[in-house]
Amino acid sequence: MLIKTYVMKNVSQNTNYPIMRVILAFLFFATNYLFASPFATWTSTELTLNNGLVQRKIKLPTTEGNFITTSYKPVNGEFKYFSAKITDFQFEANSVSYCGLSNWSLVNIQQISDKNQGDGAAVTLQSADKKIEVTINFLLYPNLPVIRKSLTIKNLGANEIALESVDVEKLNTVSYWASTFSWICSDYGRRRHIGPYEGNMQDALVIIHNMDWASGIVIGNEATGVLKRTSAYWNANDICAGLTHKEARFPFRKWIKSNQSFETPQVFTMVYNNCKDPNEILNTVVPDFIRKNMDIRLSALDEKPTFVYNTWVPFEKNINEKLIFELAKSASDAGMKEFxxxxxxSSNYGDWEIDKEKFPNGLKPVFDYIKSLGMKPGLWISVGSASTDSKVYKEHPEWFLQDKNGNLTNNHIEVEDHEMKSACFSTGWKDYMKGILLKLSLDYGLEYMKLDFAVVTSAYIFDKEKSGCYASNHSGHKDHNESFYTNYQQMWTLFDELHAAKPNLFIDCTFEAMGGLQLIDYAMLKHAEGNWLSNFDGVAGANTDLRVRNMAWWRSPAIPATALVIGNPQMQDKGWDMHIKSLAGALPIMLGDPRKLSDQDFKKYRAYADWLQLMEERYGIMSYRQDLANFGEPMEGSWDGFQRINSDTKSGGIIGVFRHGAIESKRVITISRLDLKNNYQVKKMDGTVVATLTGLELNQKGFTLTLDQLYTGELFEICKK
Incomplete structure (x- = not known):
């Protein structure tokens, strides 16, 4: 306490010495954290989790008994959702079901923490049959109503066990009122349902909201790809989140050997009350937690991308050194930051040798030239595919996926493709690809990797049997069901090892590698920075822009907007500036042929690029995105918009406002997440001030914007006066 008092006193007295002030401020927050009360306390019969915002009480077994949550609610106010006897968790081991209601003996409880201010407890239990030990890990975070949870399951028996149907959270609700009158906001929190619901791979985030009670539950599922499962009222009055069940389309299974353990993915939940609209939660505490405490790769980047160029459209595979040099010069003149x-x-998939006819001098001189123009070089690679004429395929056929008939197969596309096969990450393939990718990044200077094509499941094959790997001789998985989980995890391990060698490497893990159409989730965010989310081909003009804004709205703010890499708007399209304005709500990326731009277009592009970079430098806009108040899903005949306000510093940010065929030409624009007492200016990109208002006035009164064209939009800077 004396240390804290000393630090607080000196922080206030050393205002004229900035370095000293920073050091002392750090010491204050560090000591405040170190000397704070723990978020988990316990007696011999009860564990209490409480961070001042949320409280969960758990009955502990004494000699033998249940492990059940008896109360889970916001600290202040009432909360009617949960019953007084909550199952807490459930899983199957060799088809035997274990849950909080089973008989357990308490082994121990210990305090735990993580590197992102998480604090809590780990409770270890032993099953009555002495075959299973489970540790339930709880973490809470400062100033957020979040409880994050995982299970560590240990096999105490002599024989290997199959772990399946894992519900990391299993929350029992009261009957009738909870299920009958609640919205189930699924699909990244954006689609509303009534009644029993079983989610799928797109349900990284689900919100259960009761309008009459003005309360609800946020469920964030950090399981990977097609293996996540979140349900509400599906088989009973309960809410479950964890891994897919054994009867699912893509079932989770993990074989655990004797005396070995498996830790599940985490699930986070938030309970709230006094909230009329679930979008308020979706736009505030959810992105705050993801940005600050989830340990996502984007938050670790020192420098986030602001304007990317990609060669795929219109050139596809028809590229060479001369063309790339020309495109790079034009892209640089247009202000691109990544190329x-x-x-x-390459000469083929798999060996990833440079095509010497196209690039006679190799790629390093090309990357060096791109860097000399002030851009970061990037490269597309299929992370899990090889051509049948490749050296690696011929030498190591045992590294490749087998179908149910034992044949080597291509899990990416539904065609008779004898020229490409899919590799299995549960083999030596992972380390082989690590060597290839490390050489490209460390020796050649690659800074952006677009890693593509199916690894576990396909975005385009809908026959569930044509997925995963059926091989019985691959060391990483024992059977087909286990291959789903292991291959995802090996891909994440590869990404982590690449980042360890090159921390600021930007990895774009495409939806094809994720294994589902437009699929992105929290597991990916913890191992890769971005996700090539969509390909909007052959749709120039307003339809392209609407699709871009709709996709960015749909996935955010549950998913950080800068992770959303949305293709394929082209630089030379008529009305291309609307592409950039629309993409400013995600990760701005353009394709096309920049050589076709006029001198005037180059100047306009450079103005957009410089403005976006300036906004990032001033406000860190690429770390934030919120819905623009009173604007909904982008659609024909309406207005839509977004804001990227720095909600931590309240210093400002940008907004984008769009009229897409709406009858009305005027709208009142309000802006949230600013300091209510400060004065702010709303500026056009050229610096023209259109409004000067306090944060409170911008939030409650706003300013009137007129857009005369039916299909148009504008970007504005919001800055402190």
Missing amino acids: VIDDGW
Whole structure:
């Protein structure tokens, strides 16, 4: 306490010495954290989790008994959702079901923490049959109503066990009122349902909201790809989140050997009350937690991308050194910050040797030239595919996926493709690809990797049997069901090892590698920075822009907007400036042929690029995105918009406002997440001030914007006066 008092006193007295002030401020927050009360306390019969915002009480078994949550609610106010006897968790081991209601003996409880201010407890239990030990890990975070949870399951028996149907959270609700009158906001929190619901791979985030009670539950599922499962009132009055069950389309299974353990993915939940609209939660505490405490790769980046160019459209594989040099010069003149060479640079898939006819001097001089122009070089690679004429395929056929008949197969596309096969990450393939990718990044200077094509499941094959790996001789998985989980995890391990070698490497893990159409989730965010989310081909003009804004709205703010890499708007399209304005709500990326731009277009592009970079430098806009108040899903005949306000510093940010065929030409624009007492200016990109208002006035009164064209939009800076 004396240390804290000393630090607080000196922080206030050393205002004229900035370095000293920073050091002392750090010491204050560090000591405040170190000397704070723990978020988990316990007696011999009860564990209490409480961070001042949320409280969960759990009955502990004494000699033998249940492990059940008896109360889970916001600290202040009432909360009617949960019953007084909550199952807490459930899983199957060798088809035997274990849950909080089973008989357990308490082994121990210990305090735990993580590197992102998480604090809590780990409770270890032993099953009555002495075959299973489970540790339930709880973490809470400062100033957020979040409880994050995982299970560590240990096999105490002599024989291997199959772990399946894992519900990390299993929350029992009261009957009738909870299920009958609640909205189930699924699909990244954006789609509303009534009644029993079983989610799928797109349910990284689900919100259960009761309008009459003005309360609800946020469920964030950090399981990977097609293996996540979140349900509400599906088989009973309960809410479950964890891994897919054994009867699912893509079932989770993990074989655990004797005396070994498996830790599940985490699930986070938030309970709230006094909230009329679930979008308020979706736009505030959810992105705050993801940005600050989830340990996502984007938050670790020192420098986030602001304007990316990619060669895929219109050139596809028809690229060479001369063309890339020309495109790079034009892209640089247009203000691009990253330049990504897509498919077509290699002699085949698998060996990833440079096509010497196209690039006679190799790629390093190309990357060096791109860097000399002030851009970061990027490259497309299929992370899990090889050509049948490749050296690696011929030498190591045992590294490749087998179908149910034992044949080597291509899990990416539904065609008779004898020229490409899919590799299995549960083999030596992972380390082989690590060597390839490390050489490209460390020796050649690659800074952006677009890693593509199916690894576990396909975005385009809908026959569930044509997925995963059926091989019985691959060391990483014992059977087909286990291959789903292991291959995802090996891909994440590869990404982590690449980042360890090159921390600021930007990895774009495409939806094809994720295994589902437009699929992105929290597991990916913890191992890769971005996700090539969509390909909007052949749709120039307003339809392209609407699709871009709709996709960005749909996935955010549950998913950080800068992780959303949305293709394929082209630089030379008529009305291209609307592409950039629309993409400013995600990760701005353009394709096309920049050589076709006029001198005037180059100047306009450079103005957009410089403005976006300036906004990032001033406000860190690429770390934030919120819905613009009173604007909904982008659609024909309406207005839509977004804001990227720095909600931590309240210093400002940008907004984008769009009229898409709406009858009315005027709208009142309000802005949230600013300091209510400060004065702010709303500026056009050229610096023209259109409004000067306090944060409170911008939030409650706003300013009137007129857009005369039916299909148009504008970007504005919001800055402190």
